[in-house]
Amino acid sequence: MARDHTDKLTLAAVLGAMGPGLLAALAGNDAGGIATYSSAGATYGYRTLWILPIMAVLLIVVQETAARCGCVTGKGFASLIREKFGIRRSALAMAALLIANTAVTISEFAGLASGLALFGVPKTISVPLMGLVIWLLTMAGSFRRIERILLAVSCVFVTYVIAAFMVGPNWGDVAASTVIPHLVASPDYVSLLVATIGTTIAPWMIFLAQNNVVDKNADESDIPLQRVDTVSGSVLACAIAWFIIVTTGSVLFPAGIGVSDAADAALALEPIVGPWSTVLFAAGLVAASFLAACVLPGVTSSAICEAFGWERGADRSWDEAPVYRGIITAVIICAALLVILPGVNLFEIMMSAQVINGVLLPVLLVFLVFIASDKIIMGTYRNGRVWNILTWATIALITVLTAVMFALMLLGF
Helix, strand or coil: CCCCCCCCCCHHHHHHHCCHHHHHHHHCCCHHHHHHHHHHHHHHCCCCCCHHHHHHHHHHHHHHHHHHHHHHHCCCHHHHHHHHHCHHHHHHHHHHHHHHHHHHHHHHHHHHHHHHHCCCCCHHHHHHHHHHHHHHHHCCCCHHHHHHHHHHHHHHHHHHHHHHHHHCCCHHHHHHHHHCCCCCCCHHHHHHHHHHHHHHCCHHHHHHHHHHHHHCCCCHHHHHHHHHHHHHHHHHHHHHHHHHHHHHHHHHHHHCCCCCCHHHHHHHHHHHHCHHHHHHHHHHHHHHHHHHHHHHHHHHHHHHHHHHCCCCCCCCCCCCCHHHHHHHHHHHHHHHHHHHCCCCCHHHHHHHHHHHHHHHHHHHHHHHHHHHCCHHHHHHHCCCHHHHHHHHHHHHHHHHHHHHHHHHHHCCC
């Protein structure tokens, strides 16, 4: 039975509900995301800032829908896909998710290696050590403990805020670029916009947002609180991206210094702003990569187990959930080994993950909107007309931008 709504929005209640939305959104600011935002600022200055408020709205739409489905049904996204669309389509979605998430996890370990290398730690030491720490944390046996640790790690994102104020941007120009769209007639610019949206809304984030709500045993009466969590997490994640673009756009763009990843950006800032800027950027990269690397294996395993009816959850032991813990272990070992092996083309792996995510995301969003609009599944909490319009607009925009990205890739841009 749903709990009483009286005093549900007190400060204590809001703080108690915080977590799922924050984690889902902040984990999206991973190594690939920081590299994308850094490149956007270094290449085009402030001219991509205007897309971030739009991204925040899109992220809120997707995350709120997923969290609401979790509160109403008490089931994860994978379970609902299986029930509504059948085991065959569910299996195809899970196979694509496993491949894409493993590839993205590899990129997170590459981000950890790059970030810790800036502190003088070689990848042959940093990657196995971080792999062990991540494995121990995900095997910790308590969802609440894992959530608290990861939320604490996410506080390191404040380093990007500090770095932005250190470089002393022209805040008037920054504000104008944030509210006034600025398009550049360049395939590279369009491709970067696509990458910016793609790195902010990833397929695995839908599973994470919904599963975390289910793991917290939230129900219909918690929907207002989950909306606060979802909105705050989405806005905070996009704000961090905004500060990263402001930092690199203020320093690297005027100097004509291009970057290909977050580690390049950290090194390029040092001779212009000073060593502390490099430390801040590197610390943010390590924290972001660690957060995402902790989240992705668990999200992947949880979705697969739920889709096929196997036991899952951080609170389950090896005897209770061997497949769940086995998949997590396999993904972490595979990712760590590939990063430290010589001759492995990490760029090709990350590009493959981007392609799979580009195809998978619109499909999963279609699944999500049909589930959220189903009166039998959602009852009175199903999508309204306005929310359906926003969700379909999100799907259309992402589909068009993904098609543009693929076209640019085929044309060699």
